[in-house]
Amino acid sequence: MIIPKEPKLTKEQLNEITEIAEEYGCRVKPIEGHHRTIYALLGEERESIMINRILGLTYVDRFDAIDSPYKLMDIHSELTHHKIVIGGHIIGESPFIIAGQCTIDPKNPNYFIETAHAVKEAGAKALRGGVWKPRTMPYAFQGDDRSMKILVEAREKTGLPIDTEVMDEYQLDIALEAQVDILQIGTRNALNYSLLKKIGERTANSSTTVLLKRTRAMGPVSELIAAAEYIVAGGNPNVMLCPRGTIPQMEGYRNNPDESITPLLKEKTWAPVIVDPSHSVGRAQYVPGAALAAMAYGADGLIIESHVDPAHGIGDDPKQAITPEVLAKLIKDAQTIWDITRKERVVA
Ligand code: PEP
Ligand code: MN
Numbered sequence: 001m002i003i004p005k006e007p008k009l010t011k012e013q014l015n016e017i018t019e020i021a022e023e024y025g026c027r028v029k030p031i032e033g034h035h036r037t038i039y040a041l042l043g044e045e046r047e048s049i050m051i052n053r054i055l056g057l058t059y060v061d062r063f064d065a066i067d068s069p070y071k072l073m074d075i076h077s078e079l080t081h082h083k084i085v086i087g088g089h090i091i092g093e094s095p096f097i098i099a100g101q102c103t104i105d106p107k108n109p110n111y112f113i114e115t116a117h118a119v120k121e122a123g124a125k126a127l128r129g130g131v132w133k134p135r136t137m138p139y140a141f142q143g144d145d146r147s148m149k150i151l152v153e154a155r156e157k158t159g160l161p162i163d164t165e166v167m168d169e170y171q172l173d174i175a176l177e178a179q180v181d182i183l184q185i186g187t188r189n190a191l192n193y194s195l196l197k198k199i200g201e202r203t204a205n206s207s208t209t210v211l212l213k214r215t216r217a218m219g220p221v222s223e224l225i226a227a228a229e230y231i232v233a234g235g236n237p238n239v240m241l242c243p244r245g246t247i248p249q250m251e252g253y254r255n256n257p258d259e260s261i262t263p264l265l266k267e268k269t270w271a272p273v274i275v276d277p278s279h280s281v282g283r284a285q286y287v288p289g290a291a292l293a294a295m296a297y298g299a300d301g302l303i304i305e306s307h308v309d310p311a312h313g314i315g316d317d318p319k320q321a322i323t324p325e326v327l328a329k330l331i332k333d334a335q336t337i338w339d340i341t342r343k344e345r346v347v348a
Contacts, residue, residue, distance in 0.1 A: 023050030087161035096301030116154035118324035123331035146298035200234015245280030254282020
């Protein structure tokens with residue numbers, strides 16, 4: 001839809017636009033209002049070079065597309081009924097809680113194994129554990145390939161599916177070899193399109209799920225969905241979206257909590273939304289509140305940092321991991337909110 005700056009295009013202007021549109025197989029149809037005329041483009045109106053050429057015309061104010069830009073992620077796409085199944089749980093049918101340590105400490109593997117058992121006991125459906133960590137400073141602990149063995153051992157012992165972040169193809173190779181169930185793409189790589197595409201291709205036609213975090217820099221809802229489209233277009237429709245807080249941060253919190261984008265995502269895409277309250281608020285005492293807010297907003301699940309002994313954890317765990325006891329209460333409360341809100345939605 002082309003909206004001109006003046007109430008109506010002149011004949012010459014309309015001819016110029018029509019010529020451009022026809023080059024791309026489109027037709028221009030004027031829609032006359034009381035005071036203004038706007039111009040619909042009939043055909044493949046999403047052709048980006050055509051749009052840019054039209055936007056380059058000084059007399060054009062705006063171009064608004066009617067068709068969805070997401071061929072596969074769109075709520076009305078052929079994937080609208082696609083169901084993601086992890087460890088026998090159908091996402092969307094009950095709160096899917098992923099919990100575990102921010103970072104696996106290769107020097108203290110017992111903590112992770114204990115945490116794994118404890119989060120299972122608390123009601124978590126999947127286990128998170130960072131093998132590799134994106135750190136602000138290159139001198140900080142970056143993770144350790146050997147932690148993958150500990151993560152896999154925890155899956156064997158608990159039966160919980162496992163989640164870990166990969167940042168490059170080297171790590172992806174190791175994670176795929178270990179058959180990691182949920183590949184987490186962190187906020188720093190959320191727009192690394194070549195990595196997203198590669199992950200989609202390498203996990204095509206498998207049951208591997210990708211948990212895609214939102215960019216830190218308050219990326220628009222549409223940008224997050226478009227980034228996920230790269231994975232799905234690469235061949236893997238098992239993608240879940242993860243709001244995790246944005247910058248600039250709210251004073252006192254690590255980031256600016258963004259669980260409130262959940263209903264906006266759900267209006268546009270079929271992909272499940274798993275909210276990360278741990279990185280959003282960044283302090284253990286604020287995590288339960290943010291987690292329950294996410295459930296009230298309609299999240300399909302949560303990813304939460306939890307540790308049996310946070311003070312002896314590494315990475316984010318000393319400040320933002322909750323104990324398994326707090327997690328157990330949180331999961332019960334999350335179920336209560338799920339029951340209330342899902343019931344209301346059916347009635348409404
Ligand atoms: C994490 O999950 O530990 C992590 C580093 O997340 P994010 O990419 O959201 O910062
Ligand atoms: Mn963390």
